[in-house]
Amino acid sequence: MASSSGNDDDLTIPRAAINKMIKETLPNVRVANDARELVVNCCTEFIHLISSEANEICNKSEKKTISPEHVIQALESLGFGSYISEVKEVLQECKTVALKRRKASSRLENLGIPEEELLRQQQELFAQVSEAMLVLMRLE
16 A cells, blocks of 8 residues: 555554554564564554455444444454454553543542532632622722
């Protein structure tokens, strides 16, 4: 799929990401630059293959969004069924991380103040604003 057009650079995995994966997977092995480039091209081609198949499965099921189930079906139909159990594990890890991020981003939880105390403070502020408005109205 790769050609010499400039658009192909937009459709590849960043080299830094591949280099990091290679280093983590094979920490004591030197890999030639052309071998690294080949790995980038293989990864890109694999992703294109899986995503195209998942898109076809998605379209056949009359859906507009490719879901994880479509990707899993694509892996199976392309003969990569042995990857499915690991893919499901990674999917579950991603869901867990996403849930933790959502919870961590909750302002109430980050404050460390009980909700009842926040409600009391809010009511106190409303009362102060009401008093201030009454004072302003008397001055007019």
